[in-house]
Amino acid sequence: MFRAAMILALVASTATADVTGPGGKVIDCYCTDTQGARVELGETICLFVDGRAFMARCEMSLNVPIWRDTGEGCVSSLLDRLKPLEPVGDAG
Numbered sequence: 310m311f312r313a314a315m316i317l318a319l320v321a322s323t324a325t326a327d328v329t330g331p332g333g334k335v336i337d338c339y340c341t342d343t344q345g346a347r348v349e350l351g352e353t354i355c356l357f358v359d360g361r362a363f364m365a366r367c368e369m370s371l372n373v374p375i376w377r378d379t380g381e382g383c384v385s386s387l388l389d390r391l392k393p394l395e396p397v398g399d400a401g
Contacts, residue, residue, distance in 0.1 A: 340367035340374045350374065355383035 340348045348354060353366045356376060362383040365376040 338369060338374050340376060353379060355385075 338350060340350070340352075342348055342354060343357065348367050350367050350369065353364055355362055356365045362385070364379045364381040364383055366379055368375055368377045370377075
């Protein structure tokens with residue numbers, strides 16, 4: 310029973326903890342994409358790194374926001390690269 314209470318206390322305290330700096334000021338944590346735009350914790354976007362595209366989630370690791378690979382590929386469309394279909398053979 311004591312062990313379960315300790316685990317619950319640790320999980321609850323880390324889930325609700327804010328990052329505070331000197332003087333007790335709460336530090337707003339977030340990630341940035343390749344253009345420098347703000348991405349909130351928990352959001353998932355497609356990242357392009359070293360010629361590879363993958364889905365990544367903004368998470369915290371040791372009080373530092375990081376991109377964690379979700380193991381999924383990015384969903385993309387090649388519609389803008391496709392040429393219109395040309396008729397094949399005689400139509401008449």
